[in-house]
Amino acid sequence: MRIALRLPGRLTLRWHADLIDRLSAQGHEIDVLPGTGPDILPPELRLLAWFERHVFGRVLESLDPTAAPEAAAPGGHNLVVDLTGSDDLGDGTPVLQPRFDGSPDWNHFFDALLRERPPTIEIVRGPERLVAQRGEAAVLRPALLSTSLDAVLARTAVLIAAAVRDAAGSGPAVPFRAPPDAKPGRPLAFAARHLAQGAMRKLRQRVERPAHWRIGWRPVATGDGVLDRLAWPADGYRWLDTGAGDYAADPFVLEHEGVVHVFCEVFAYADPIGKIAVFTIGPDGTPGTLRTVLERPYHLSYPMVFRRDGQIWMIPETYQNRTVELYRAERFPDVWTLEAVLFQDVELSDVTLAEHDGRLWLFASDSARGATSWDCLSLFMAQDIRGPWRPHPANPVLVDARAARPAGFMERRGGALLRPAQDCRAGYGAGISVCRVDRLDPEGYAQTVLATLRPMGARDTGAHTVNVGGGFEVIDHCGPMRRV
Incomplete structure (x- = not known):
């Protein structure tokens, strides 16, 4: 298609260039149509x-000026991507437009960020006013406007590219809902609040050690797991x-020759590199000694361990090495051999295996050239565990801070495939969402969030893994730990 990218002002910004790259990679011809309006960022926000x-x-x-393709004259386009913030979607050429909490107005977008929350991003297709794509970005530090802007605009580019792909194939869309009224944010109050929060954060760090993850387990009967209950157990x-x-953290459980083994990431505060460790759980629930079984010169975590083809395998997260690596148990549970490098030069986290309709699938959190891997889900398919693995044509198939990043193995319940995912809206691994997979095939993916579980303890700040095996359910939780 020949696509017109309609800008609000004369400048092409870095996030516009990222969008142009994505659309060009889909095979489209892009013409940039500069506008005559003011700079997108108001002076007080600059x-x-x-x-x-x-x-x-x-x-x-994201708002740095950058080089752009030569401007083109209007007309002759199959599609217009409108970034001007105008509410006029026209009545001729098909138009795609980003809306934030339902509004195309960029001031509405800024107001949401000044209230320290990312807006819901919708890509509206006009003139029929249908929502072609919807998502929510994860923001690492909501109290920094610059961080929020970069994160939300990066995901807006991903969603526009997905909407263009869907438009080319007449993808599904839903009716647009008008936005609620919004109160404007105040930049000076935002800055003052951030200064106060920064001071309090430094004060807390003198008393507490942050991000202390711990692993829990309990005996579990059929039908009594977290994915069945959609809630934490009372006991x-x-x-x-x-x-x-x-x-x-990141516990995975596997029973072998009558012994229940729990594999996990173990992280020493004095050492910045995570390792893979294992401990056993006795029939009475008593834990064995935690010992390291796999370490590399780079960080390891999320040790997805599983049986297949008469072997025991592990795919740990090796994001820091920009790889996805497959290990085979040479001597279970403590001797592992690198069998294959499934992907290289990638930024994939928490890779999780599933089998569905005669195919193997890998679910993975994908940075998608953004600042974080908390909010994008990508899929890969193959017939053999060693590959070759083929990316889903709609990758990333999901942009959703609430339910994108994997949180453990998927489970089948009554014919439905249930998927635990991390809820990262309030920060990394701040909770677990239980999702029902509604569609999983080479052409599309869809899921429904059935429930979102906040951490159990009053002072806990995170929960991001749940797995079942050998008659036990294993989870992890994060909370402050007092210095000793």
Whole structure:
């Protein structure tokens, strides 16, 4: 298709260039139509971005001017991507337009970020006013406007590219809903609040050690797991004590020759590189010794361990090495051999295997050239565990901070495929969403969030893995740990 990219002002910004790259990679011809309006970022927000850069060292990148294709005359286009913020979707050439909490107005977009929350992103197709794509970005530090802008605009580019792909194939869309009224945000109050929060954060760090993950387990009967209950159990879990210097997370459980083994990431605060460890659970729930079984010069986590073809395999997260690696148990559970590198030069996290309709699928959290891997889900398909693995043509198939990043193995319940996912709206692994997979095939993916579970403890701040095996359910939780 020949696509017109309609800009609000004369400048082509870095996030526009990212969008152009994505659309060009789909095989489209892009013409940039500059506008005559003002700069997209109001002067007071430019001042706030300058303040964040010089006080906090955070550089706003998405709104930097960059080189652009030569401007073209209007007319002769199959599709218009309108970024002007106008509410006029026209009545002729098909138009795609981003809307934030239902509004095309960029001031509405900025107002949401000043209230320290990412807006819901909708790509509206006109003139019929249908929502072609919807998503929600994850923001690493909502109290920094620059971080929020970069994150939301990166995901807006992903969703526009997906909507263009759907438009080319007449993809599904739903009716658009008008936005609610919104109160404007205040930049000065935002900056003052961030300064106060930064001071309080430094004060808390003198008392508490952040991000202390721990692993819990409990005996579980059929039909009584978290994915069945859509809630945490009333009787709770037994917790692994790793001592003050380490934390353990990402538990996967496998029973072998009558012994229940739990594989996990173990992380020493004195060492920035995670390792893979294992401990056993006795019939009475008593844990064995936690010991390291796999380490590399780069960080390892999320040890997805499974049986297939008469072997025991593991795919740990190797994001830091920009690979996805398949290991085979040479001697279970403590000797592992690298069998194959499934992907290279990728940014994939928490890779999770599923089998559906005669195919193998890998679900993975994908940074999608953004600042975080918390909110994008990509799929890959193959007939053999060693590959070759083929990316889904709609990757990333999901942009949703609530339910994109994997949180453990999927389980079948009454014919339905249930998928645990991380809820990262309030931060990394801040909760677990239980999703029903409604569609999984080479042409599309869809899911429905059935429930979202906040951490159990009053002071807990995270929960991001749940798995079942050998008669036990294993989870992890995060909360502050007092310094000793």
